[in-house]
Amino acid sequence: MFDYKLLSALAAVVEQAGFERAAQVLGLSQSAVSQRIKLLEARVGQPVLVRGSKPEPTEIGRRLLNHVQQxxxxERDLSGQVPALDEGTAPERLRIALNADSLATWWAQAVTAFCAEHRVLLELVVEDQEVGLKRMRGGDVAACVCATDKPVAGARSLALGAMRYRALASPDFIARHFSAGVTAQSLAQAPAIVFGPDDFLQHRYLASQGAEGAFAYHLCPSSEGFIRLTEAGMGWGLVPELQVRELLASGALQELQPERPIDVPLYWHHWRNGGELLGELTRHLQRATAEVLVQP
Amino acid sequence: MFDYKLLSALAAVVEQAGFERAAQVLGLSQSAVSQRIKLLEARVGQPVLVRGSKPEPTEIGRRLLNHVQQxxxxERDLSGQVPALDEGTAPERLRIALNADSLATWWAQAVTAFCAEHRVLLELVVEDQEVGLKRMRGGDVAACVCATDKPVAGARSLALGAMRYRALASPDFIARHFSAGVTAQSLAQAPAIVFGPDDFLQHRYLASQGAEGAFAYHLCPSSEGFIRLTEAGMGWGLVPELQVRELLASGALQELQPERPIDVPLYWHHWRNGGELLGELTRHLQRATAEVLVQP
Structure with a gap:
């Protein structure tokens, strides 16, 4: 079997972002931690860490960390059945990738009770909806929320429901750019806001109305920043309904085409051998999202 | 001189995230764009693009893009003085790195009028405060907002003021974890929320009160997600005052230690040879941030 003393040292150095703090957590001297990492590297025959101001795992290091997490x-499942084995009091860490808009809206409400009850610490990774699965495939996260339904090898996917997006802009932006009405043409000529290079929601929205060409847009890879830019009148954009109820009610943002929402389905991908905790979180999420996401 | 037909093709492919859209923008066939990129690669003797579902610049490609941007x-400055040269009607793109909390709070209000007046499209890149400068150094962005004052070679930095952070939690989290009062010890024992591996604000906050050891925390790399988790009662965290005025007023979040705010100074880094537009944005930001950021 692997030497888990060495693997735990690797996990601690990465999780604690440094040798000093890792040594504290493990109750070892810093040089002992350092020696364990070196020994691990001698065994695997290549570096597991890129040393820097903050140690980062190498490709092989990341795979080892993934294994440790699994x-x-x-172990957690087993220690539930065999309490005597349960020596640690440290809460479990779950590394999960999700799209920024989920994190900015329904995620916290959906998982807080679960995490408090099961003493789980979350390590969230924000990925655009289409690319979160890469993290699953790379073994970098235990689960992911994204817009693709097809699971990667070794994983399952579960439909959670959809987030509804609406095209919005500020009243003064609308007055400046849509005085003659909102058409595909006037939309394509007004500056838009796009989340990032992987976000094609605005492109799809325009294309669905026959505006296939290029259009001018700001790039803003932050859900909150996106709203702030929209509110300030920098551009129009597709925004999750869940995130702007108050701004719509107050009139700070207005809908451009209320009859044309876009629904983005969300799927929960999780390891098939992820253990009982991940299974329970899956069941919990299924219940918790039933109310908050748009169900087919 | 360089062949700017080739460089424009590279810029278009990257900015438009594909050959097809780049061809549309340039008014060329896709194969003509493709040929220009190949010719460019033949000249520089190595690939400038990593071909994939979305073409990404290589290291050398990125340097060329940076040059095109400069x-x-x-050119923009010159065409202001020599209007006959001004053939294009396309708005200028400015690529700027900034920390997520600035983007989630004061940024949009500070720049919208400027961008509308000067017809500037922003390409924003979110970087944690300590690492945005790497992007400047790599020539990947024209300017950056970050917490470090020392400019990189070829750049200037300007103090904008500070963002004030306050330690907050939800009332039920406070009842659960701080019934005996908020001390360094009780803080270190309650789960915290940390933005990402480069965010040491919570660490510094605890250390400043004598709690130097490890502590349990969730990782949540999203400003809005951070607030949502705090509000839901997942943990305590340091949050920009600007972002939570309403949640504090409504009582949804409460201050843990009102007498202990942390101020994070922010600096505007910009190329020295960035041209008149960047110079004007610099002067504009200096005025716009004077009111919204904490001045020394």
Whole structure:
């Protein structure tokens, strides 16, 4: 079997972002931690860490960390049945990738009770909806929320429901750019806001109305920043309904085409061998999202 | 001189995230764009693009793009003085790195009028405060907002003022974890929320009160997500005052130690040879941030 003393040292250095803090957590001297990492590297025959102001795992290091995370989840299941084995009091860490808009809206409400009850610490990774799965495939996260339904090898996917997006802008932006009405043409000529290079929601929205060409847009890879730019009148954009109820009610933002929402379906991808905790979180999310996401 | 037909093709492919859209924008066939890129690669002797579902610039490609951006800014200055040269009607793109909390709070209000007046499209890149400068150094952005004052070679930095952070939690989290009062010890024992591996604000906050050891925390790399998790009662965290005025007023979030705010100074870094537009934006930001950021 692997030497888990060495793997735990690697996990601690990465999780604690440094040798000093890792040593504190492990109750070892810094040089002992350092030696364990070196020994691990001698065994695998290549570096597991890129040393820097903050140590980062190498490709192989990341795979080892992924393995440690899986083993911890399995141990957790076992220690529930065999309490005597349960020596640690440290809460479990779950590394999960999700799209920024989920994190900015329904995610916290959906998971807080679960995390408090099960003593889980979340390590969230924000990925655009189309690319979160890459993290699953790379073994970098235990689960992911994204817009693709097809699971990667070794994983399952579960439909959670959809987020509804609406095209919005500020009243003064509307007055400046849409005085003659909102058409595909006037939309394509007014500056838009796009989340990032992987976000084609605005492109799809325009294309669905026959505006296939290029259009001018700001790039703003932050959900909150996106709203702030829209509110300030920098451009129009597709925004999750969940995020702007108050701004719509107050009139700070207005809908451009109320009859044309876009629904983006969301799927929960999780390891098939992720252990009981991940299974429970899956069931919990299924219940918690039933109310907040648009169900088919 | 360089062949700017080739460089424009590279810029278009990257900015438009594909050959097809780039061809549309340039008014060329897709194969003509493709040929220009190949010719460019033949000249520089190595690939400038990583071909994939979305073409990404290589290291050398990125440097060329940076050069194109600088040349465009300089051209813009000149065409202001020599209007006959001004053939294009396309708005200028400015690529700027900034920390997520600035983007989530004061940024939009500070720049919208400027961007509308000067017809500037922003390409924003979110970087944690300590690492945005790497992007400047790599020539990947024209300017950056970050917490470090020392400019990189070829750039200037300007103090904008500070963002004030306050330690907050939800009332039920406070009842659960701080019933005996908020001390360094009780803070270190309650789960915190940390923005990302480069965010040491919570660490510094605890250390300043003598709690130097490890503590349990969730990682949540999203400003809005951070607030949502805090509000839902997942943990305590340091949050920009600007972002939570309403949640504090409504009582949804409460201050843990009102007498202990943390001020994070922000600096505007910009190329010295960035042209008149960047110079004007610099002067504009200096005025616009004077009111909204904490001045020394």
């Amino acid at each position: 083993v911890r989840l399995l | 040349v465009r800014l300089l």
